Amino acid sequence: MLPNLVKGQPAKPSPGKDLAALQQAFVDLRFGMFIHFNIPTYMDQDWADPEASPAIFNPTKLDCNQWAKAAKAANMTYGCLTTKHHSGFAIWDTKTTDYNVMNSPFKKDVVKEYVNAFRANGLKVMLYYSILDTHHKLRPGQITQKHIDMVKAQLTELLTNYGEISALIIDGWDAPWSRISYDDIPFGEMYTLIKSIQPNCLVMDLNAAKYPAEALYYTDIKSYEQGAGQHISKESNKLAALSCLPINDNWFWKTSFPSRPVKEPAKLVNDNIIPFNNAYCNFILNVAPNRDGLIDENAVAALKEIGKLWKHQGPTQKLPAADAPIIAHNMAKHQATNSSWSDDMWIMDFATDDDFGKPWISNATVKQPWFEVDFKYSRPFSAIVIAEAGRRPRIKKYRLEYYADGAWKPIVAGENTGKIKVHRFQPVTGERVRILIDAFDAPPQIAEFGVFNEK
Incomplete structure (x- = not known):
């Protein structure tokens, strides 16, 4: 029996499917909810102080069912939660570090609450995980074998204890601002570990800015963060892709969010969901819960409006054939x-x-x-x-x-x-x-x- 398994979830993942079929299924999901919720929520910052005390994390009204209902209202098909952001605070019951939610006043496993609520509402579950970890000094020039072992242990927990995870969105790896290479934290080892635990879990690295748009370098899905200037070509893209954008001005909740307008629902539908879906691209919209653990009313209303304007029409067009992802170390680099x-x-x-x-x-x-x-x-x-x-x-x-x-x-x-x-x-x-x-x-x-x- 696997340890700490979420009640009611399967102990073993389903048999491995062909990667092309998994990519097609991901694109066919069309639209989902990104959920940036972590210790930065309590600091009015997107990048938290790595020494911030767990004592500030206390979502006393946390209601992941409200999140799921809001996603359903927008006709979304999945969610993706920030299990650990760049400052290293883990919002699950991890055994790898004391810097986690169980040592906060809240003392509940947020990942568990999230996966149970989204599955109960018929939504698929994805997780976000940051390689960059400034609290644990996992950053350029300081990476040790202990850091590599910690990443492996944390990924193992997330993929073992919470049932089937459709995808991992990984951040802070091979990015110009993190400067952590695929050799510092060996991509091939992590990719193989993920697939050995959950063969059907897609691995997405937010690395589109560096690599050509015509091939999958170190990712199963080509990912584009619009706010970082990463824009998919709606005319020429032929790869399974993801594009992400926050409904507010930032990724994590800010005290100004309840009173500031969110992005216009019609614009999100007509400029993002529809054209991206027509270009083999899934669109994920970030909706940041507040310090109580609830989505603000203005965001909830916008999601309802999106649901009125856009309906999920089923599978998209068939993906063109593509080369398998490149995941190994580049031996020619700097030779x-x-x-x-x-x-x-x-x-x-x-x-x-x-x-x-x-x-x-x-x-x-x-x-x-x-x-x-x-x-x-x-x-x-x-x-x-x-x-x-x-x-x-x-x-x-x-x-x-x-x-x-x-x-x-x-x-x-x-x-x-x-x-x-x-x-x-x-x-x-x-x-x-x-x-x-x-x-x-x-x-x-x-x-x-x-x-x-x-x-």
């Missing part, structure tokens, strides 16, 4: 490179600098461009991803090769005309890998050349 002639301002090192905004660009006079990564010693790898820069792809035909036992050996001859060229193959072991470009319609420019040893 030595070489190439055919390129101007110094577009030198080859830019193709392995983990920055998609600065590409290697071949000199226009070179007729047979090539680019190479040198690991200095033999290493196994099983995938290569070439991300072209610019608005359109330029490379038309190419070959990938690896160097082993004193000779170059073929991997694949490619004619992938997309901007992101993903190649997965049986593992090979080599000390160098290269691309030979045989046909192009403009000087090739590679934003990032990734090499991965996928398990």
Whole structure:
């Protein structure tokens, strides 16, 4: 029997489904409620003091059923609660830290209250979790194995004790403001852990700002935070996606919220829900409960109005086929490179600098461009991803090769005309890998050349 299981919830997740089917099911949900509710609620801030006392967290009138009813009124299909935000306060009964809700005056597991209420109202359950944790000093330059173990233990609790979780929305990972890389807290290990406990739990990392829109880098669903300037292309998106926005001006509740207008329901419907749903994108609207643990009347009224203006029409259009997410460590990152002639301002090192905004660009006079990564010693790898820069792809035909036992050996001859060229193959072991470009319609420019040893 699993420990501390929420009463009435299954002890084991259902058998694993195909990822494409899970992505389709997520997009088909269309519209849900983000719920930013945590210790920042009591500080009039979105980023709380990491040393804030648990004594301030006391939602004396907490009613997660009210949240669920408000979501149903808007024809939402799921909720997602901030189990832990950037300052590290956990609003569930965790055994990993004393900095949690059970040591507050409230002394009740908010995650448990939330999942029970939303399921009772026929809504699916998702959870938000922050990798950045300033209370526990889980931040750049200070990360230890204990931090990695804590993240694993917390994710295990959340995925073991609360029944089936449809998705985890993870924040503060590989973001320019958190600066915690997928190597500091190893993404592949966490992804594998999540899927081993709940195979049908989608993993979403809020990382769309950094990575190209044409591929799933370190996420099952392409996520866009509008307030951070991340906007999906409603015309060209072909990936399962999520776009998020708060109904108020901020994510966490502020003392001004009850008296300030919320976003117009008609605008949320016509500028967000409908066009996003038509672009393979689910829309999640944040509604922040107040310090009593209730959603303010103006927000409740707006949700009712949304429900009058918009109805859930069932499944969306079928998602196009897509490559599986890239989840492994990029072995080429910051490795030595070489190439055919390129101007110094577009030198080859830019193709392995983990920055998609600065590409290697071949000199226009070179007729047979090539680019190479040198690991200095033999290493196994099983995938290569070439991300072209610019608005359109330029490379038309190419070959990938690896160097082993004193000779170059073929991997694949490619004619992938997309901007992101993903190649997965049986593992090979080599000390160098290269691309030979045989046909192009403009000087090739590679934003990032990734090499991965996928398990």
